[in-house]
Amino acid sequence: MEKRDRIADPWGDRTPYAPGDTWPARVDSYLADGVDPATVHWVPSASVLHSNGDALDIAVRDNHIVGVRGRGTDRVNRGRLGPKDLFGWQANSASDRLTRPLIRVDGELVETDWDTAMQRVVQHSSDLLAEHGPSAIGFYTSGQLFLEEYYTLGVIAHGALGTNHLDGNTRLCTATAAAALKESFGCDGQPGSYTDIDHADTIALFGHNVAETQSVLWSRILDRLAGDDPPALLCVDPRYTRVAEYATVHLAPLPGTNLALMNALLHEIVANDWMDREYIDTHTVGFDRLRAQVADYPPEVAERICDIPAADIRAAARLLGSARRLLSTVLQGFYQSHQATAAAVQVNNIHLLRGMLGRPGCGVLQMNGQPTAQNTRECGADGDIAGFRNWANDAHIADLARLWNLDPGQLPHGGPPTHVMKMLDLAEEGSLRMLWVSATNPAVSLPELARVRDILSRAGLFLVVQDIFRTETAELADIVLPAAGWGEKTGTFTNADRTVHLSERAVDPPGEARADLDILLDYARRMDFRDRAGAPLPAWHDAESAFDAWKQCSAGRPCDYTGLTYEKLRGDSGIQWPCNATAPDGTERLYADGKFWSDPDYCESYGKDLITGTPLEPAEYRALNPDGKAIIRSAGYLPPAEQPGDRRPFALITGRTLYHFHTRTKTGRVPQLQAAAPEVWVEISGADAERVGIAEGDQLEVTTARGALRGRARVSGVRPGVLFVPFHYGYWDADGQGHDRAANELTITDWDPVSKQPLFKTAAAALRRVDRGTGPATAPTNTASAPLDDTVPRTAGGAAAQAHSETLSAQEAGG
């Protein structure tokens, strides 16, 4: 067993492998100081602080979580864990967990009992239903609960109550992933598999800092890079990430110009005939329009728009065009940027033009971010309809009504489910009068926070917040419900490559905290929701019975779970959906047979205009794609609405660092992780720093049309003209002090017309030095925020961050 400081060395030791080989197993583990492994028992789960879905087991002693260990036999991580997996579980036992419901009395939140709190919620719901109907009530949930919880919430909102106002924070996260998949393939569902990394000869990462955001997936790529016959790497990111450092070609476009770049890459692929004509003819519609569209984008045009040399664009296109096994991944650098869906769809188009789908090494991963974002989408808790059904298809709605035994008229489907930015508008206007927020912290994570705070604290909005901590959002609530967290409740979750894991309750929740599922079911019982036959709706009573109900809902749909059971998921590894009688062991890759879920009668969506977002009419779709092929959709570049200019000369982007998760409610309470990145910072390029006279560690003020924040300068490898601010730092801090430093004070109320995902990565900002620094910024040094000044002390975790690693033989790992 090796020991490593996994803060200093987040990816651990290399276990190189060659194309087509099985990724060697390496089991990482971390136990609290002084815990003897012989005294613990292990409870199966998976990682909850990103979408990779690393299988891990929870070490339990005396009803306390005391550590974690990766599972060597699992297909996703082969035992590896990242720093957030290794250390993040400690947040469960933070001393300031919510343990009792809170209720607002005379302006203050005070403790109360469950009966009083729930009675208040039920009274309010009933009054609103009677006076204003279901559209007065909205729900805003998460990508971090369990499948069973989302399905229950979906049935309550869309079915029992009949409101169309149900969305998830997946709107901020993977709405564009879902939209891009629907546009190209007629339906959500990740075509590729993580095992494509084992086979690919070229890996292209589009706006995806995988090294920090799926660190185990990056370990897999690093192991390929260290082995025989390594793949070529393309990185498209304005920052000098670790991915950029290893890239064969790194393109650093100006933020907001992705579509121009993609069109130029496609221009080259078409012009050089790096295409599979037979695949295009047999399996797709729309190629001629794309060819005409990209004809306007020779690399010189993109050079002017994106500010990257045409020669580099040509080099990147050649990598893509000469690949024989191409794996592409896409994430927030596209999804949260200008023309998000239009740009993400062009990545699908590269694969369609090249006929590279459904074969080992040939995959697209329109990535997810959160651990259960896939489930939010499948279960229809986010602006989708359960089972990837089509809200605009009456037969699909009738099918759901049959399943739930409700009158079809009860299910809202006069238009697409309301997205959260729209719900904010409705609350601002006053027609949305109750909002129930679960497992998300919008007072830090939504754009333009001054506006968000204003809306959430309006007297006319009854705000229910269900969380495990007293967050910035909870502070604005009328009722706060204390939830059980990961490790304290049972449920399933599905990662970005469709792998389903079971997470079992390992310990009791603190105090009176209750599983989200139990809270929702309690609400349904108190509201006395019933189906047409008078039976309770939902009819289930615990996680496993909810899972069984979901299986029926998924039957015959793309996300088919009918072949899965809790018992089966207790095996060595997670299993990929669809899993049913024809694919009892799950399905590694979709579309291997060139058949898509895009038949007009079956598809999840008829698609939208990529520029305006206007939904296509059913008849338009049927005319475009009568035989259910893949759809090649194209669009021209438009400049972003907000661009750098004289007053605000910088392009501002926001995002993540390796050591923190989102609004830090968990990672901010974990000593190893908090110490690695304790404070907000502002990244600026060496050239800009010199030009405007800023040095490492200077105190800066960044201002946009929305607001301002202060943070220390980190002079880094980010491209000139761009500032980067991590979005993790809200008002709350472990030091008990309040701070004005959230990136979303700066971001704009604007969204992609197709996916409605907010633009967290396109804004114009001004910069001013407030003070000379007295030392370097405390930003991490071994990530994209690496300083240009190499005298800055290196990020390290010391004795507290020593974790174990053990390399297993193929036999031990069942490989």
Ligand SMILES: Nc1nc2c(c(=O)[nH]1)N[C@H]1C(S)=C(S)[C@@H](COP(=O)(O)OP(=O)(O)OC[C@H]3O[C@@H](n4cnc5c(=O)[nH]c(N)nc54)[C@H](O)[C@@H]3O)O[C@H]1N2
């Ligand atoms: N450590 C850590 N890991 C996480 C999370 C976390 O909070 N912390 N969160 C999880 C979640 S929910 C998500 S959604 C994922 C997100 O994972 P990522 O998408 O990898 O993370 P981000 O930092 O948001 O953005 C990725 C990159 O986009 C680049 N970018 C910004 N603007 C543009 C642009 O206009 N064009 C291009 N091409 N690139 C641009 C940024 O420079 C940044 O490096 O991470 C997941 N994993």
Ligand SMILES: Nc1nc2c(c(=O)[nH]1)N[C@H]1C(S)=C(S)[C@@H](COP(=O)(O)OP(=O)(O)OC[C@H]3O[C@@H](n4cnc5c(=O)[nH]c(N)nc54)[C@H](O)[C@@H]3O)O[C@H]1N2
């Ligand atoms: N500027 C900027 N803003 C962004 C982004 C960006 O890149 N830049 N990224 C966006 C993206 S991709 C995302 S995913 C969002 C994330 O934004 P949020 O969803 O707001 O982030 P989290 O901090 O993960 O919030 C989850 C909340 O759920 C609570 N929680 C955890 N487990 C449970 C549970 O089991 N039950 C309950 N009831 N509560 C629980 C946590 O304490 C926390 O308060 O932020 C978005 N906002």
Ligand SMILES: [Mo]
């Ligand atoms: Mo996300």
